[in-house]
Amino acid sequence: MRAERLVAIALLLQAHRRMTAPELARRLDVSERTIRRDLDALLLSGLPLYSERGRGGGWALLDGPAINLSALTPQEAQALFLVTGPELLAGLGMEQGVISAVRKLLEALPATTREQADRTRQAIHIDPTRWGRTAQPAPVTLVPLRDAVIAGVQVDLTYAPPGADAAVHRVHPYGLVSKSTIWYLVAGTDAGLRTFRVSWTTNANATTEAVERPDDFDLIRAWEDVNRRHVPCASYRVEVEFQVRTEDLGRVTLALSEHTQLRPIDSKTGTARRFSATFDSVHEAACELIYLGEGVQVLEPPSVRAELVRIGHRLIAAHAPKW
Numbered sequence: 001m002r003a004e005r006l007v008a009i010a011l012l013l014q015a016h017r018r019m020t021a022p023e024l025a026r027r028l029d030v031s032e033r034t035i036r037r038d039l040d041a042l043l044l045s046g047l048p049l050y051s052e053r054g055r056g057g058g059w060a061l062l063d064g065p066a067i068n069l070s071a072l073t074p075q076e077a078q079a080l081f082l083v084t085g086p087e088l089l090a091g092l093g094m095e096q097g098v099i100s101a102v103r104k105l106l107e108a109l110p111a112t113t114r115e116q117a118d119r120t121r122q123a124i125h126i127d128p129t130r131w132g133r134t135a136q137p138a139p140v141t142l143v144p145l146r147d148a149v150i151a152g153v154q155v156d157l158t159y160a161p162p163g164a165d166a167a168v169h170r171v172h173p174y175g176l177v178s179k180s181t182i183w184y185l186v187a188g189t190d191a192g193l194r195t196f197r198v199s200w201t202t203n204a205n206a207t208t209e210a211v212e213r214p215d216d217f218d219l220i221r222a223w224e225d226v227n228r229r230h231v232p233c234a235s236y237r238v239e240v241e242f243q244v245r246t247e248d249l250g251r252v253t254l255a256l257s258e259h260t261q262l263r264p265i266d267s268k269t270g271t272a273r274r275f276s277a278t279f280d281s282v283h284e285a286a287c288e289l290i291y292l293g294e295g296v297q298v299l300e301p302p303s304v305r306a307e308l309v310r311i312g313h314r315l316i317a318a319h320a321p322k323w
Contacts, residue, residue: 248295
């Protein structure tokens with residue numbers, strides 16, 4: 001925290017030319033005594049600081065090379081504060097650090113640019129969760145995996161996908177990717193490049209051995225390769241026809257229209273409306289529709305109806321009372 005405060009003091013002095021110790025203390029929510037100790041530390045570190053006594057006095061930086069936030073245009077500042085929203089880093093254990101850094105950067109900007117950036121930050125909110133769903137707690141292994149990726153050390157990862165026995169893998173963590181609020185680990189293994197869904201990991205023990213990373217490795221390119229390999233071909237997609245109760249129309253259409261090609265069918269049966277939608281597979285269609293509850297009834301194809309029944313039987317078996 002002190003290192004962050006020292007940087008913030010330097011940025012504030014650069015932006016405001018001259019500030020008193022009480023002003024710095026008020027801006028950074030610390031005592032004046034703490035600020036004076038920090039200023040002494042900055043002087044000892046070689047930062048070209050000087051102080052002036054009397055009316056209009058205070059602390060200032062000598063002219064010379066410095067971090068130049070005043071060169072940011074209003075558009076650049078607005079973009080910076082949009083991409084540093086803490087909701088985009090949810091679960092990584094960095095939210096408070098982001099909030100603190102944004103506050104310090106705001107303080108260091110020129111007044112006009114600061115006001116525009118702050119208005120932008122308050123006017124736009126990014127909610128990554130889908131309609132009809134609430135944000136899930138971050139997997140317990142997400143922060144340890146983040147630390148291992150940054151430290152560049154191998155990890156003994158316990159992986160337990162649904163329906164499979166837990167297995168321990170020694171992996172080389174290359175990076176973390178968040179897609180639709182789900183975190184994935186991209187890692188090197190003895191079998192080559194693999195991805196692990198973080199919520200299916202139960203333990204992540206960092207080792208002291210360094211990660212062996214290919215010289216030309218690029219996380220974005222690797223993730224795009226994974227997507228190309230695992231997204232089903234169009235020929236395997238399934239079109240589903242279903243009807244929705246009138247009272248559930250708003251909820252269902254909001255939940256489905258975000259990711260599926262939802263098409264209304266003109267016919268109307270009683271108090272229900274018919275729709276068709278395209279899904280990547282029978283299983284995905286069943287998983288997407290089942291959480292919408294009894295307000296949705298699948299009509300075609302039989303394979304999706306059968307998959308819904310199969311999932312229902314498994315849920316009953318898992319949750320029925322054991323007498």
